[in-house]
Amino acid sequence: MAGAEPWDDEYDVVVAGSGAGALTGALAAAGRGLRTVVLEKTALVGGTSAYAGAAVWLPGSQVQQRAGIGDSTESARAYLTALLGEAEAERREAFLETAPEVVAFLERDPAIDFAFRPFPDYFAAPGRSAAGRSFVPLDLPAERLGELAALVRPPVDRDRAGLGHPEGPLSAGRALIGRLLLALVTTGNGTVRTGTSVTRLIVEDGRVTGVEAGTADGPVRLRAARGVLLAAGGFEGNDAMREKNGVPGAAGWTMAPRGVNTGEPLLAATAIGAATGLMDEAWWCPGVAQPDGGAAFTLGFHGGLMVDASGRRFANESLPYDRMGREMAAGPGRVPAYLIFDSRNGGRLPAITVPGRPAEEHLAAGTWVRADGLAELAELIGVPGDALTATVERFNGFAATGVDEDFHRGEDPYDRFFTGASPDGNPCLVPVDRPPFYAARMVLSDLGTKGGLRTDPDARVLDRDDRPIPGLYAAGNTSASFAGRCYPGPGVPIGSAMVFAYRAVHDMAGTGTSRKDHS
Template structure:
């Protein structure tokens, strides 16, 4: 669009970021006929969402209804109340009330298809779904996207090694971003720009009216007549901000794409008077460390045991990843930790690691004493820990940490022929022995801008800053210090970005889905 006055470009809605939340907000705005631009800092779309398995935690939708799993908004409400207490600011209720609408709005577009797949909720509490309530996008044939496919960030293993997409369909997070991109493009009301670095917000008479950015062609000012939505991830890639706010872990161990998620939009909002919350928090996970010092998201341990620098176990290794990450963060001697296993798993790490950890990153030894020496651990303590663990494996009961007693533990267990009485407890007694270094990784920070039920950014007095909205990891999570289940980060980002777009369009609940239905 041609420049007008002091603006280089003008739109109704400016969206910073291109993850699942940002793209959902942009799609909702564009579906209302609002001229929308998506600004992505890097050269590729999707951010950490593109790396994700793309579980979407939106309770009580027709996706779960089709699967016949018995999920409901009421059971999710009971579950969240048990974990989080009462709803202090209304965001939880807004999330629950809007989740079915968001799923309906998205699935009305022929580009977007979901299905439920089992993945247990993370806590044993009232309302929990032992088989899970999250759903995922169907794989997306690359030919449906055409040239747009080259804009979607590839899987983390290929991205870190500088490779593009493999042949075949886009799956998981790439499918989610690809489907949202296809739907957004088909509205005819949206522009997507990559390589645009966020600098500051333009504030006029107390209202955010646009943004200042840096592009390949130099600085630019972009007007946002209806509002600016900040949904550009957290600040996990900014080591200085992590240190300032006391976020455990390290930027190089985070799962965010290189060069992304450095907190630029968040800092711009703070400079404009925005309040923040939960700035010491992240969506944590164990991460096996690769040969370049990067963390590889690790979950689903199906063998081995984890010890800290004292040579002792400190938690149930089969805990959901955020809970295991929090156990690691609880004491300095637990980072780094070590996954210890034996020749039963000589070909592949006894866990899911994303990207896969090459065998060259393992430590190998013929005896436990030799392994302890190579790892710098006290040999007597390691030997005693392994002996006690093997006793538990023989009896089928983990008397220390209750591994194998929860549906989540058993979800990843190796139930092949010959498994012992507790498939989560596999003895470590067949040399040679192996170990991999385990660091405290994360899927992103979860502290950020304080927002209300409509995604409006609040100032220090609790008043909304006119024209400014935030969702996803740029905002402080409604789930506080708890990670309730798979897909809560993506699901909540989508809901509050959607609600922000509704507010900018001046619509009420249900109208966005109705507009989308009439368009198709």
């Protein structure tokens, strides 16, 4: 698209999206004195990052050093290499090299503070950290953010209900977004424009020089003298794109805010020749089906067992959520699956769900069912009664011995992380033997797609001949993840988005550390 028409406004850097990666890139640009604008499609800032627990996986940083956990870039390299092999080796090295620098850069700003929080890495592989490598932002008092607090997306349960923030400080993902937003605005060089959705990239003489964006008042043309950074999430909210690319699940089951992440920036880039990768991939998780047709992110199973349409177990229910999601996607009859549990905890779900809904709402909607016997429960969920009864009896036998002979539940540190104080035996194997019994419908949810634009170590978007498209960069779920088909540990999506957005800005400013010529 030629740029003959006049610009409505001019910036050095245009950033599409307002999640943790986008705001880190914007802060890196504004902190260097570059006039920067963040374009957010909705009226609220933060995207899926605002819903997150905000674990950030940036190994070898000063946060881990303060905590004294013995983490290092070298051990993280061993871990990632064991999981990923030599695929994406250049981007992996760029990530590892830059992660400590990003943390130091962010913590130099008085608005940003992190603290280590134990959360195990997701695979038993060389270099794994028993305590994990992720850290979280400190809670942010709302009064410190002032009027900007109204821009931050509320927690998922309140946001879906059309409510604002709860009383008290902003925590988890809201704290991360709030801190980055405060730091950005304080630079004096950063602007946030909400209700502004990128629809086209403007190309002049082979270089991306700006964007066309839709607003309530019509389209606007915004110049980007140094570059455009696309960090606006994936396409998990677009059922047509999911179907076209073979992404399991459904837009209604994703954990992204509703009505967002429908892929327009990605499509704008492919329209000018950008290459894509991993387009059938996502960051998976089991989801408890919700009365409104949505799903709730579910992790930390500390009881119950999950069965498929045959009435039999198919995986270790305590697996890290992406791994369990992949097990659900791997076989027929596993979506929906059913979590079978009993009344030992008053009929409460033996897992963490975000958002959570009262059992009474689920029972009234039919997303959960309850019965005095297993045969009756099986009839209610449409699985063979003899198979379900035999499955539960076998599982209860494992609970008695403390050994899951089928799927080894409770043998990995991650399995036990959510069980609290461990009683004698295997705390992950709790018998299901106290009627009435419950079955909760489980669907395949996700934290976002992870396929998108192919990029180089400096987040430059590549064309279909593997050459960088001048002026165009991508990070986060708008890009194809360097982690490929693996989810190494808590906070990798956020951490990698932050690193590559940061590297993109350094390249725009002429200070990038990777200068390999792909042309």
